[in-house]
Amino acid sequence: MTVNLFADLLISANVQAQLPKGYRIRPLAIDDYDRGVLKLLSQLSVVGEVSKDQFIERFEHMRNLKTYFITVIHEESTDRTVAVGTLVVEYKFLHECGKIGHIEDIVVDDSQRGKKFGQRLIDQLQYTARAIGCYKVILNCTLHNVPFYEKCGLHQKDVQMANYFEPLLIREEEKIQRENWRKFEHRRNSGLGLSPMAERSFHQMLHEVEEARLNKLRETDDERDERQVGTTIAGVLSEEEKVQTVTGSLKILTIETKTDGAK
Ligand SMILES: CC(C)(COP(=O)(O)OP(=O)(O)OC[C@H]1O[C@@H](n2cnc3c(N)ncnc32)[C@H](O)[C@@H]1OP(=O)(O)O)[C@@H](O)C(=O)NCCC(=O)NCCS
Missing domain, CATH: 3.40.630.30 (Gcn5-related N-acetyltransferase (GNAT))
Structure with a gap:
């Protein structure tokens, strides 16, 4: 019923x-x-x-x-x-x-x-x-x-x-962007072409994503450099400094020793 x-x-x-x-x-x-x-x-x-x-x-x-x-x-x-x-x-x-x-x-x-x-x-x-x-x-x-x-x-x-409240408009905009992204991905994955304008904005989006990824990678490289400097310098540390390194003050030691080396 x-x-x-x-x-x-x-x-x-x-x-x-x-x-x-x-x-x-x-x-x-x-x-x-x-x-x-x-x-x-x-x-x-x-x-x-x-x-x-x-x-x-x-x-x-x-x-x-x-x-x-x-x-x-x-x-x-x-x-x-x-x-x-x-x-x-x-x-x-x-x-x-x-x-x-x-x-x-x-x-x-x-x-x-x-x-x-x-x-x-x-x-x-x-x-x-x-x-x-x-x-x-x-x-x-x-x-x-x-x-x-x-x-x-x-x-x-x-x-x-x-008085129309803004959050509603923002939600609508986000929904449209999500929908556009879904359409772009569908057309790309299924091998369908994009209009020249859509192609440009799609590449702009990909470019932004790639930039964000590279920035993350660069950060990782810097961290790796810092680690390598620490290792190299640790090789010329005195016995006392090595003990300090093992007890956890490697980062401070690294900076100090590097400065000395650069003089
Ligand atoms: C407005 C709406 C509900 C009218 O429904 P409808 O079934 O087509 O209208 P009816 O046949 O019941 O019309 C009744 C009378 O109003 C008149 N009328 C209907 N819409 C009219 C309009 N926009 N301007 C002037 N007269 C209108 C009809 O001519 C009829 O007149 P009559 O008695 O002299 O023959 C319909 O057009 C609609 O759904 N529009 C889109 C949504 C909308 O705007 N809704 C209103 C939100 S406030």
């Missing part, structure tokens, strides 16, 4: 009745991972790599919180999710411990737009919000989508402010 994010009872029979035959509006299910729900979300923003295990873990987390009402429209003939939208509930002290519904991440598959699926999703999310006692719903959107939300009965109020 499939696991749903929230109770099926919260789905409006009226919204379902307005969908074309062969489409069902329902809570997100744990097996929607295999029905392309993340691919759908990637039409809105970056999803990145999310394994099935990660999806299940996040799904269970949201289910336990009981404040997430992610809703999908399912196309029965293809067994795919063709639209998805989120309602997240915020609990407040204001308004006599009231609740607000935040509408988030609305996407209709680009092959299915213009069939009122977007509007039906918003109808459903507003229905859920009322059913669980929210006194309003709010959302952020681009100016481009304002007319769509107006058609769904919402109106413009106030402005949105944002």
Whole structure:
């Protein structure tokens, strides 16, 4: 039996009745991972790599919180999710411990737009919000989508402010670099050619790696020189100095003796 994010009872029979035959509006299910729900979300923003295990873990987390009402429209003939939208509930002290519904991440598959699926999703999310006692719903959107939300009965109020934190961008950059490196290595190992620009940056990377390796080797040579000087000089040490060498002060002796020798 499939696991749903929230109770099926919260789905409006009226919204379902307005969908074309062969489409069902329902809570997100744990097996929607295999029905392309993340691919759908990637039409809105970056999803990145999310394994099935990660999806299940996040799904269970949201289910336990009981404040997430992610809703999908399912196309029965293809067994795919063709639209998805989120309602997240915020609990407040204001308004006599009231609740607000935040509408988030609305996407209709680009092959299915213009069939009122977007509007039906918003109808459903507003229905859920009322059913669980929210006194309003709010959302952020681009100016481009304002007319769509107006058609769904919402109106413009106030402005949105944002601050995007840098670590996220750095992580993205690192991921891109890792991916580029993997592609370079794959093409090199499989004998495929690189574009002249890619070839240059690849060689630059190899050069940097080689430089780092040589630096390490140079250090080793210096250490070896120091050891050899110590050995040579130890040959002309007095018996007393040899005893000192054996008891562990070779390095100091080496430096002193070398200085004497250079005079
Ligand atoms: C925005 C989106 C969800 C709309 O879904 P949809 O199923 O194509 O829209 P609907 O068919 O339900 O449209 C309902 C009404 O809004 C209108 N509408 C939809 N998008 C519109 C837009 N960008 N500008 C103006 N009107 C729009 C439709 O023409 C329709 O009008 P009608 O009732 O006069 O026929 C969909 O285009 C989408 O997924 N876009 C990419 C992701 C995105 O931007 N999501 C919103 C994040 S805030």
